[in-house]
Amino acid sequence: MKETVIEVLSRPKLSNPVLIGGLPGMGYVGKLAVEHLVAEIKARKFAELYSPHFPHQAVVEEGGLIRLPRNEFFWARQDGKSLVIWTGDAQSVTPEGHYEIVEKVLDFAEGLRVKQMYTLGGFATGKFSRAQPKVVALGDPELLRGVSSFGASVERRGGPIIGAVGLLVGLGKLRRIPGVCLLGETHGMLVDHRAAEAVLRVVLQVLGLNVSLENLQQRARETEQMIERVQREIVSREEMMKKREEEESWYIG
């Protein structure tokens, strides 16, 4: 694997599909929202993306199985719309890898004749708030008009948007595929089902999709527990690794 590859498992018939993307990031907002959507509308997986720019790790699955880190593409027809959903368990470890992966996703989306793209994520405030999380929208002017009529506020200034969520819209613009980022306000340090619900609600409304948001909180709780468990294992492991690495750097004979 010299470069990012997409393995196509089946070729669904899609009509002017909309791409919705969410990957691990701030508050797991994007990934959580998109995973909920996949489960609720029973979207079917039809492609997998592998990349040498992902971390050099194997992922342990249920039952002791091992696989590479990957991204996945699901499709569904829901309320008259064709949807392509992009999620996964990793982002690139280098800037150049980010560009390569997002370009491959855009090649794939073009082949599927994707007409619009919504990427979901979080923006961190570092504060806990009981108020309804704000959703900020950034991207294509026409799509911005759409989402702003469903409660997303258009951000008129500000810093960069880091990672695939912003790159997809930025690189998509060069190919004239309109896209918009929807970023939910979040503390940043916890899996945030309220921010995920807020961004997902905007997408559902703008696309006219009927999807229950009921189980989202339960899903977030499970994710949080899984992360906490893995984290405990990893912290001690990483301490070991760090010390080991220093030694290994010289132990080569």
Add this chain to the structure above:
Amino acid sequence: MKETVIEVLSRPKLSNPVLIGGLPGMGYVGKLAVEHLVAEIKARKFAELYSPHFPHQAVVEEGGLIRLPRNEFFWARQDGKSLVIWTGDAQSVTPEGHYEIVEKVLDFAEGLRVKQMYTLGGFATGKFSRAQPKVVALGDPELLRGVSSFGASVERRGGPIIGAVGLLVGLGKLRRIPGVCLLGETHGMLVDHRAAEAVLRVVLQVLGLNVSLENLQQRARETEQMIERVQREIVSREEMMKKREEEESWYIG
């Protein structure tokens, strides 16, 4: 986008053009000077440069629009001179990327038959001074003679010049395109309109251009405010990111 690309928007007729470059760096001296020049002489954009070696971020523009980080090329005819102006909002994140980007700029400049190059930047002293900022010149001997007669002092010894400003002149020399770096003395930590004015004044004089420097201070103030605002947002965001990254490094399943 596997490598740096220049998208040409129009093909101006230029006669023995001079390239003037300034990118973000020490005290924003180069970028500020060049942006002022573009505005004052109403230079027109005719090309954009994109690169996978820029940070993997999208840039938020006025009105909530998103775009990739990029470099831009402007052209103008001013006081009988053809000018090509290179600026942008990013430099490469890797050494190899710096070489690739600067080579692409030189390919482009050769195609435009650029005859001379002036790159503008700052050199940091870490001190505030009320004196007129010194301008140091480095590069092609003949161009050095020119700029030294307008107040730039030729630096006869010293350390390396880091980044595109020096690489353009260094790589240009291998192609026999003479160039000179003009570096204005600056504290380094603040947007420095006085250093920008000092380096720009030298370029204007050596090329015989009549351009007002009046609004430069106002422009610097606006840039400073914009940076401060973004910085406040970013600092808290980065704290979140750092903690998140540690966790994300293991959360891949």
Add this chain to the structure above:
Amino acid sequence: MKETVIEVLSRPKLSNPVLIGGLPGMGYVGKLAVEHLVAEIKARKFAELYSPHFPHQAVVEEGGLIRLPRNEFFWARQDGKSLVIWTGDAQSVTPEGHYEIVEKVLDFAEGLRVKQMYTLGGFATGKFSRAQPKVVALGDPELLRGVSSFGASVERRGGPIIGAVGLLVGLGKLRRIPGVCLLGETHGMLVDHRAAEAVLRVVLQVLGLNVSLENLQQRARETEQMIERVQREIVSREEMMKKREEEESWYIG
């Protein structure tokens, strides 16, 4: 050397060979186990792997000879089984390099018609324990059944497996070569002959190989002493290097 290369020294006749791999890592469990196996069954070296993704160092061998860091492949026929053994003194320094090296190993294994793969390593607990070290197995479901009947416990959940040991099984799965990781419980900071013995015992039993484990402890002690000696030399050297590097970063003229 633009990319990883495997230099084949001889072409052994192998019949449905099993690949067993162990490289430097946690507690040197994998490397120690595999080196013991090579010595005990008098496996013969038949290929060497070199890579520009290994550390940019030369390795000093007995007698003052110098060579590049490398991986090695040995073969043997033992108790009716054809074995290919992969070990070495380095892993890649970049994630992309890890992918490249493991793909080359898989190309090579496919050419040899390898039917199964066992990779050996350690998982660090940071604790010393007098109990028999646990062996955790992860990977192909059928191979998992095999190893679990010889005392390896199948890990049903958990974090990522970092490095070549997991990547080989993960990338091998995409090529339909079944593989399993056997990870021995270890403190992580010391060369651990007990964990190496535990993982090796599982492999020997599942493959029906008769190999003495008697000298493993002695081998571990020698490795530990060698590492300690080199470490003493290196620590003072590294302190020097760090200071030097800071200076060298500017001394380029």
Add this chain to the structure above:
Amino acid sequence: MKETVIEVLSRPKLSNPVLIGGLPGMGYVGKLAVEHLVAEIKARKFAELYSPHFPHQAVVEEGGLIRLPRNEFFWARQDGKSLVIWTGDAQSVTPEGHYEIVEKVLDFAEGLRVKQMYTLGGFATGKFSRAQPKVVALGDPELLRGVSSFGASVERRGGPIIGAVGLLVGLGKLRRIPGVCLLGETHGMLVDHRAAEAVLRVVLQVLGLNVSLENLQQRARETEQMIERVQREIVSREEMMKKREEEESWYIG
């Protein structure tokens, strides 16, 4: 410049030449020794090496001229021997770049029919000593016999040799060009003319060259002063840079 290039300035007639290499590193032992040799035997430059893997900097030369960081090749005929001398002001910033550069040097050396290679460097002890600096030799067994009869002690064990000095001998071995590293004992933090003299003396004796070592101490003193001066400039500059970089990482719009 996508990859390392060697620009050949002239084609000297060489008969079974010996390559002697020394680059910036521990105590500047290698670079200082080789630069002294070049000056004393009036070796002539005949090639330059440029690489995108060098630091992304321009080097300021005497008189305010600018050039890229580079390596240089000199040749001479001295006491009946053809010599090729490799030195320069930079090493690669990445491991992969080190491999690429050294392979280009070996391609070049093969084209020149180089028969033997001596690389000079230092090994740091972190201690000052008044004793004659020890010279350690590592590499090809036959060349080791040669240098050991002139006072170099063959190191029979030890850690890795980092950088081009070891890689040239390691990669050269794969091409069957015999080489040896001569490493002079040095404190590591100061330009060390005594270690440079010690390693150079061995090379001169083994090759039967008559070269005065008288001016080496004076040359070392000048290098030290130059480094100190540049260092003072750089330290304050680097402090600025570090703070700036943090800010620039977000200032991209």
